[in-house]
Amino acid sequence: MSEGKAWVPTNVTGFFEVILREDPIKTGSKGVGLNLSKGVYVKVEVERADKISVNSNGVSKELLRGFLERRGLCYHVDVDFDYELPPGFGFGVSGAESLGSLLALGDALSLKVDKEKLARLAHINEVKNRSGLGDVISQIEGGGIIRVKEGAPGFGLTESFSIDSKKDLYVTTLSEISTSSILEDKMKVREINKSAEPKLSKMREEPNLNNFFDLSKKFTMETKLGPEKVVEIIKEVNEEGSKATMVQLGASVISMGKPGLLKKYGDVKKVNVSEVGAKII
Template identity: 35%
Template sequence: MSDEAHAFVPGHITGFFTVDRGDDPIETGSRGGGLALSDGVSVTVSRSVETEITLNGDDIEMEAVERVLDALRTTATVTAETPLPLGSGFGVSGGLALGTALAANAVFGHGLSYNELVTIAHGAEVQAGSGLGDVVAQARGGVPLRLEPGGPQFNYLDAIPARSRVEYVTLGELSTADVVGGDTETLTAAGERALSTVVKEPKLSTFMQAARQFSREADLLTPEVKTVIDDVAEAGGDAAMAMLGETVVALGTGLSDAGYDATVCAIYPPGATIEDEG
């Protein structure tokens, strides 16, 4: 045990997904595919009488983090830093939840395994309504394909064995709860088709094509995002919409070549990890 511990969780952009409800939060989740990013969430957990959460220096309330600490029967100060925007499809809430679970386990000596901590964070995200598949993907890293939904006891993951420079531009926010809380039959059917396409040909180019098709078929593609994707295509690049956010992600120099002032990162093969224990 120590006074504080630090964890790093990669960001995660979802290209396509389903909504799969189970009888229990850890059975609930999504199938789909995404990119784990080198831009992520750095989380520090330290001992405290009362729980306090800050993100980039600002006090915030985040239900998923509070649920993680409640599950661990712990109060703590959670300090997070990230270059990623909140609510724009980068898995920031999932990163905070998973980073909190990993770091709190180290600080308070709970002695839980990696999968147990991922399960706690996944269940917290599901119950908070802020995500269905980010946590398990962020734990895996790389280009994870979620073939079965839920936490580690229930899901089945594979991956596309590839790395790439990644660029992104954020235009605004979309509410995860609003999208996954409504009628998701059409969305899930589109996600199943996209996943099937990528499983048959697990390449980054196929992933991007499937992601573009999913955003259209699920009726999530906004005019602003479509314009950017079309601009990248005209410049010879490969881009798609990040779920769920008004965000465009491109491989290589796709956005830069199209004239956009993009943020640059890369696919991040390792999953979430403890950085040190203070």
């Protein structure tokens, strides 16, 4: 038996434009994201076996099975996730699961596959499941990421912007939103793209945290993606003189302000922006 471990930051998208194509490599989103210091730890244990079996959950199970099949590797694989932020609330956890489980599996098997290639497979898996479009390309880098061209790592293009990693931010989660249910709604996607498109150049002109919050809040209000409670919290934070926005795509809020107000609505976690991206640990 041998094991491999990885860590992947969670990714908060503020606003995004959806670009769907037949080729998953060329499918993705443009937009802006912050990689957070709270992420997903993945532990993979492998043991030689007569046939492939993968004991995992969510989007990683078939991903790892396919990876082993294509390489003719027969192993029993156990995957264990430790979530610092929960799945389903908009933190790009499915992307972290996909990327982290491939990195940890590669580590457990001592494979010489480069990180970008694994990230490409993770992106394709996200697109196939409609569980994410732009998280993985952001999560391999860390920091604040503007996705200026859609697609998998190696096809899509990003620009990073600097954020003080000591700056405290606060997140609170209210309820889950299924990413695929939104991405498969053509009318909704049209509204999303109409709102996002002009904001990308505005973000590139002034790539900083304040602008991230201002543009993302505008996007949230214009697209009406936010449940009532999310909108209520954002407005209350604004009334206190601070900034907040919805975590796309989940019923969650990220705020620059003091945690007090958010506490009224549920559990609050302090986070920072992670300068580092996905890594084997």
